[in-house]
Amino acid sequence: PYWNKHRSWEKQLFVVLSNCAIFRQFSSDDLYKFLHAMEIHLRYPDEFVVEEGEPGDSLFIILEGTLVFSTSQESVSTRTVGDIIDEHNVLWSSPRSYTMKAKDECVFAKLLRTDYINLCTRHNFYQRERRQQLLRNAKLLEMMSAENIAKIADVLKVRAYPANAKIITQGEAGHEFFIMTAGEAKVTRRTADDEQEHMRYKTGDLFGEVALLKDMPRAATVTAVTKV
Incomplete structure (x- = not known):
């Protein structure tokens, strides 16, 4: 898969992936393959991104805005630009332990577990x-x-x-x-x-x-x- 992105977003994503433990084995060229596979999503204030208990099948990286995490309707924390969320879910799927929604207008990148595994398999074969x-x-x-x-x-x-x-x-x-x-x-x-x-x-x-x-x-x- 290939999703077009602003150049500034690509730079942000490259820095975040480079510093994430599950991507450190990969070269710069490999990182760009993961980067290009990431979907871009927009949420407006109070719109949901994920809900507690649903399958965790992806990671997220915030490009603009802030996301709020809560459990049982109680605010737990917030994450903002440059944060990577739920990277473990591309290694093994587990239910989301929280609800996540936009605090303000928020843009984030999403990498599906299936795309991560597919690209890892190709990398290992090559x-x-x-x-x-x-x-x-x-x-x-x-x-x-x-x-x-x-x-x-x-x-x-x-x-x-x-x-x-x-x-x-x-x-x-x-x-x-x-x-x-x-x-x-x-x-x-x-x-x-x-x-x-x-x-x-x-x-x-x-x-x-x-x-x-x-x-x-x-x-x-x-x-x-x-x-x-």
Whole structure:
């Protein structure tokens, strides 16, 4: 699904989603897919958004105005611009524990649980296919069967490093190997009185496998040049 939105609303939504725990695993491009799937709704003063006890099948982000929460006709709290509401309901559906209505003219974005799950499923499928392709292109694994490539892809874990962060440190134990999915990193070796750069890794490169296979300390340091 795709819902057109004002540019200013898109910026608001991007900031809120970026800071929400259930979206932190996603890239900026992925966040925009969730953002574009969000419906935009308008409510006038005293109009209901949800009622206590009805199924919770979505989250909300307030773009303009204020929403009032109440239970048994008693006002409990208010939420305003930039607040995200009921994000847990896109993970598991549960009945609304309150009634929510507009205090003034209010505009909010709504993401349905079905759209969240659909986009998550597509994301996971794409990431798995991409990891398998990177593994297939690695010379070390070129003789490995498709079944074994798939098994390795399923146990890979995603890590992110900011620029200048050390990914591997010379001399430490080598218990894992890495595949660059994005960014660039440099390889440096330290001697008694010098440290020199020997090469760089880019998207698709596999590294760290020698120390892993031979059970030996890391022979070099790998440092992120850009975000990786």
